[in-house]
Amino acid sequence: MHRPSVRSLDGLVLAPVADQAPGQVGTRTRFTYHEKDGEVWAEYAGGDVVRGHLVGTxxxxxxDFRYVQLKRDGTTSSGHCVSTVVELADGRVRLEETWEWESQNGSGTSFVEQIPSGLMSSTPTD
Structure with a gap:
């Protein structure tokens, strides 16, 4: 297996750098990543997302992962995402994502970045 050039995502908290469409993941959403032996998973919530999970490799x-989420309006949705892990100049991690809904129409690109540790306490949940 190819060794990652960027450190493990395990325990990192990331947030989108821009809002997506209304009712979707946005800058108030927080992703808590876990990683072990080539497996990657995360929980996420915030903004219009009550609860979300992703799992992949x-x-x-x-x-490469699938995601599912429950939104505040009670609807659920799911999709597929492929991301590239990049280390920023300041040492934080950025994911450059290409995603596509599987439960509805739509696709796009987005970026999520590691939240600096000094800002971790300001994790919004609504």
């Missing part, structure tokens, strides 16, 4: 700096 990591090979090198490539993540």
């Amino acid at each position: 990591r090979e090198g700096d490539r993540l």
Whole structure:
């Protein structure tokens, strides 16, 4: 298996750098990542998302995962995402994502970045 050039995602908290469409993941959403032996998973919530989960694999700096989420309006949705793990100049991690809904129409790209440890206490949940 190819060794990742960027450190483990285990325990990192990441947030989107921009809002997506209304009712979706946005800058108030927080992802808590876990990683072990090529497996990657995360829980996420915030903004319009009450609860979300993702699960997949990591090979090198490539993540491939499925996600499911429950929104505040009571609807659920699911999709597929492929991400590239990048280390920023300041040492934080950024995921450059290409995603596609499987439960509805839509696809796009997004970026999530590691939250600096000094800002971790300000994790919004609504």
